[in-house]
Amino acid sequence: MSAADPFDPSTNDVGRLVVRCPDRPGIVHLLSGLLTEAGANITDSQQHSSDPSGGTFTLRLEFVLAGLADRRAGLEDRLAAVAGEWQLTWRLTEAAHRPTVAVFVSRADHVLQELIYRVRAGDLRADIVAVLSNHPDLAPVAAAAGIPFHHVPMTPATKAEAEARALELIGDVDLVVLARYMQIVSADFCSRFPERLINIHHSFLPAFVGANPYQAAHDRGVKLIGATAHYVTPELDAGPIIEQEVARVDHRATVEDMRRVGRYVERQVLAQAVTWHVEDRVIVEGPRTIVFT
């Protein structure tokens, strides 16, 4: 939730600036001055110092600037002018911009359904432009939502071609979401979507990393089961965690019960992670994330 409500009709004038740089006194002053001089009113500000004695400083500002679309270039020029001296990397977005999203699925529909629901409800400001699956089962779900569905079968032998075909079909989307895709994507595919490829792992990572976490959780007699949404990286087994949640189970829960309970946790966790991502609230810092909720 933020003071500058991204769901408000006046969203046209709402901008977000996410900046990272070496931590140095004066950086907040510099950036707030730059926005103020440009006529913006800062409505939300969140920051994080990885190490106050000299690490990386991260800042997310939300602001209202009348005529943002037209004055954006000017703002970028101002940022560019100081970027060198302060070693800034930055991202300037308009809240009105709706990122494009491709959702990769297998046969389970619960997470896809939730993403479609939240987009329709206006709670997730993004456009799902493609659903892609290695099985044809969910074509009707995509059709009902008016989203193009692409069936791309995949075997270990055909993986490279299948991924190439997938890339061709989804085009240059802003975000790829693996919504219980059940396939390991290649390092090459990952590197096409740096910090723009989100997966839901149906367990509370790093516990039960393997293929059938609910069976493993049942065998171990856990009292809580969980789910983890994370960025996918070529290097890591599972990349930076964005969000996690758990639900309580007891000794009566069969493996199938755990799967059923788990589906509700998965849809909640992935939908939350995707929402934060498209609102520019998630910043990757090495193996971790900063999430300005």
Next chain:
Amino acid sequence: MSAADPFDPSTNDVGRLVVRCPDRPGIVHLLSGLLTEAGANITDSQQHSSDPSGGTFTLRLEFVLAGLADRRAGLEDRLAAVAGEWQLTWRLTEAAHRPTVAVFVSRADHVLQELIYRVRAGDLRADIVAVLSNHPDLAPVAAAAGIPFHHVPMTPATKAEAEARALELIGDVDLVVLARYMQIVSADFCSRFPERLINIHHSFLPAFVGANPYQAAHDRGVKLIGATAHYVTPELDAGPIIEQEVARVDHRATVEDMRRVGRYVERQVLAQAVTWHVEDRVIVEGPRTIVFT
């Protein structure tokens, strides 16, 4: 949790600035500049606009400034110099300062025990300087913790004198905590501790406002019971809410079971509220609070 760890030995140099003023572009820039010029490094910044189109702006900054104790007066002079023009009200505190707290109790010890535990554990940076009760029961608890205990009996007829005696005994403490005190304090008493008098109400306000909320909750068959920590004001039935929490109960819970479950919620909620208060994280805004967690 904050980047400038208040539990760190270097806390001596950690300061906090809480500012309120009419919302106007440039205020963040002004204050960050003022701190930067004074040599401070801002390690945490949180802000809130009650209404971006012209309400009240609230800012909480945490900063590290070498030699803060000596340079504090200079900082205050700088703030005073701009306060008029910007209509600032502010509070500047040193994280190393330990506020003094008087805890008012009746017979139940669970919240008092928790506050004592957290102070000892170093999780609540305050000094409990007095325990005051209208019953003698908890004298041993205070004694075991080395805290002066004052027994001030109170009847409707003797309320004014008893409160006067209480005020005399606790002196000019920074904070008064009603930890299941079970007495209504007078408007006059309240006005002595504006925004410095915290009560735990053993229900999820505004439900069950009355005297025996657990009985009322049981009669109504609720599935969750809660507790609410709030500031006490002379005007309001229950003043601005600082924190609330709930716990699950089921049809098997008797009224006594609910009380037992409730005690653990109460101690958690009040201890959290007091901790946020002494870390200058709570700002009263009319009938509500802003809590920068």
Next chain:
Amino acid sequence: MSAADPFDPSTNDVGRLVVRCPDRPGIVHLLSGLLTEAGANITDSQQHSSDPSGGTFTLRLEFVLAGLADRRAGLEDRLAAVAGEWQLTWRLTEAAHRPTVAVFVSRADHVLQELIYRVRAGDLRADIVAVLSNHPDLAPVAAAAGIPFHHVPMTPATKAEAEARALELIGDVDLVVLARYMQIVSADFCSRFPERLINIHHSFLPAFVGANPYQAAHDRGVKLIGATAHYVTPELDAGPIIEQEVARVDHRATVEDMRRVGRYVERQVLAQAVTWHVEDRVIVEGPRTIVFT
């Protein structure tokens, strides 16, 4: 979750017996004997004594009985034979039976969508046979799910006829769910569906009983918002509570933010309550419920 998995294909042989009677030693022995003699294996047993020294005893048994459908009448005869002496009231159901449900809505679709999703997913074993609304807006949602939609406009003046029309349209359904219907149903309507009419109230009852609880919650500055699913009764302002849940909000939440957060709590709470109801897990006991989860 239960040992006799209602989602299992062998559900055909799974039965449930819910019994209420004055609490007296020997009742468990009597009923377990009765089932055992009939060849049933009790797979789950939950009980509750409203007052061990002589109140009402409630028992829910799940059992597996080969050929249940054919042998059910015999079981009922056995129960009837002892009912008089022990003052039993009972309900014997087959887990394979899918209750029929009519869902009453207004313009908001979130709870309806969730019920449809859970039926499709197999997590809610019931058949939604009608959606009825005083507005035409959700006709497409019902159509997409293949459920008949009835538009019955309602004004204070036409309430009696409109309810009569509604009753005619939905027929003799097992359960009526008010899924953000936004209309007060008449006492007469309530009495047609005793303990079979469930409402979701978009607040944490008994707080914020009125018409706009999110505005009221915002004005009061609460830190948790909630929702309550309850049976509707002619007598009570809000009948026996089945389930409640809360979600955390902070000072940044606008009224609209609270509504948004609230929608997710509402759908969860109502879907859970309906699921427990159709699994014969909820028993009304005066102003309260017993819920054998």
Next chain:
Amino acid sequence: MSAADPFDPSTNDVGRLVVRCPDRPGIVHLLSGLLTEAGANITDSQQHSSDPSGGTFTLRLEFVLAGLADRRAGLEDRLAAVAGEWQLTWRLTEAAHRPTVAVFVSRADHVLQELIYRVRAGDLRADIVAVLSNHPDLAPVAAAAGIPFHHVPMTPATKAEAEARALELIGDVDLVVLARYMQIVSADFCSRFPERLINIHHSFLPAFVGANPYQAAHDRGVKLIGATAHYVTPELDAGPIIEQEVARVDHRATVEDMRRVGRYVERQVLAQAVTWHVEDRVIVEGPRTIVFT
């Protein structure tokens, strides 16, 4: 919570029977009959079938039997008479019996303090008869509570003797609780306390099994940290899980912050597990537990 309130003064007549046997129709009938004939009124009954088609059946009954202490032997005779035929193993306890507990600690006091608090508050019906540590630090905590404190230094070289000394000091206690003991107990020690040795692991098992889970959790950037209470067994790395809980952290949390948050989760989880254990609610079933809450 249970209908037969273990906190009630009439607890003298409250008994508990926990039974395990091969699952066979008629077992509930047999045992309820046996209790009824003995004059008992069953006030709570919970059961679990590990596999309805022929696994292990577990039953926990709570009952009121006037003059339980005197009539207990008779009840045991009845149970013994059928035990052979039905292959029963059972445990019959009186709620009034207070088990003796030895608590093993190292330097951290938070879990010990919580156990002491709950015993005093009457929420944990057990007697802590010894605190044993490899460090002298917590002697004053034990002394303040009037509990004998034993300092038994331990090095890898002296482990066997130290454990022998510990056994001698604690005698034949009903339960040993490792409350952040930070030492691995020997398989021999474990086998002295089968299903009577509880440990708190300061992580959400099976994640972060190692020695410094908070550091590991921080490195991994998790969003939830947890704690796990489990029985200690000679064979397993970590034995059957009794209870788990988590708390939310964010990117601002340092390792020290995580430890601080973790302490509150640990004390809650271990105190809950110990309470359930002494109320005969936990039954070990291979690598898992059944917990009749």
